[in-house]
Amino acid sequence: MKVAGLGLLLSGWIILMAALPLLPTSGERNCFVAAGLALELVGLILLGRANRSLSGASE
């Protein structure tokens, strides 16, 4: 889960960055930037859950 979270965070950033040079119109670009951020949010939640379960196990 931790690796998946990190992977999603990075993937979200790559989508966000790729939108800048690849998409010419601002509408499409904004959609991809929003999608990238949403993916990052999912990655953040996954990473948080992974660490939460780890800390719970060590308590």
Add this chain to the structure above:
Amino acid sequence: MIPLSDAASAPTLALCALLLVLIPLAPAGLGLLNTGLSRSRSAAHSLVGAFCLLSVAGISYFVVGFCWEGYPGASVHALHLGGTAWNWIATRPPFFHGLSWTGAAESDAAVFQLFCVGMAALIPWGSGAERWRLRAACLTTAFLAGFVYPIFAHWVWGGGWLRQLGSTFHLGSGFIDPGGAATIQALGGITALAVVWILGPRRGKFPSNSPPAALPAHQIILTLTGLLLTFVGWLALNALAAMLFAGVPLARLPLIELNTALSASGALLAALVVTRIHFGKPDASLCANAWTAGLVSSSAVAAALSPGGALFTGIVAGAFLPVAIEFVESRCRLDDPSGGITVHGLAALWGLLAAGVLSSGAPGQLVAQLVGIGTLLGLMLPAIYVLYSILNRIVPFRAHPDGELAGMDLHELGAGAYPDFVLHSDEALPR
């Protein structure tokens, strides 16, 4: 940017020198704030650690940090991708070599950031309080100040690709961060998140089958005194950063000072009202944290918005802070004694977003701000988390359970901060 001829004028030089003298009050205040918010058994450890981290950060930045950060106009490496030159790192010699000490803006920026990087290092130190070994914190700080901070700061303040989003992709004026909300506060906040994840909670914080225990601050007066120092330091920080990195003229400095004060005041009063409604009485430590959150968000907006916009930003930051702290502790089960994740991380991200939404800049400014926020979360957070996890394997972060129980003062320093008093019982207060 300050033109060199302007920088050479006596009033500008005098003002820069004065602001540089005042800026260390911000990390000093943060050190006191962190110490007051921790328990008495680790008070000396917290403050001594703050001095150690400031020293390590300063030396690391002096030796290699400024090499990667540089200053706009200096030589850089650019990566050519998709028909665009991505300015991603500076190439300066180490040890501040080549800086002229004749009033050039570059020299002022170098010294200024010696303190900024120390401030960024203190944010995770407060979040990892009472369980983070000092040697591990020093090691991570050396990497933070020598590599992580300077590279990101180059992108924002050194004329890097985030700053150039306006010219390369027509996104407003590019990513704007006139006071260090991203480079210092958000970066410190996400570093704090990585540290808290790696360290885990303090012993007794999350008892099984019951809500999180309260581990109360031991010296709220120390915390509030720290706030006063922080305020003065922050006024200087926002003003000098805006002059050096956003090219704000001297005439606009009073507006920046006003916006900083309004943001902090709005945040404090909003938190006071929210905690009064929520708990029946205002909560001192949450109000203190809200004041800091207001200052943090002001770093993003003080030079970019009108006074009304800055006040609104502060009010939102302060109103949501108690809720955010509760959420982070209860739902995310993160043990963050100083509130670094919310006070510095979340408040800074909110400020950066507000600068994009409320500023009357060119179209695309909000997207530029979102790209900056996305870079912090999507690139810097995983990078810091992986780096710190590797360092944790080399020098374990977490103190021995016995040491944690006795307190970090006795465990790592050999003497308590308050030897004449028996101040603490063993366990936390039930809620």
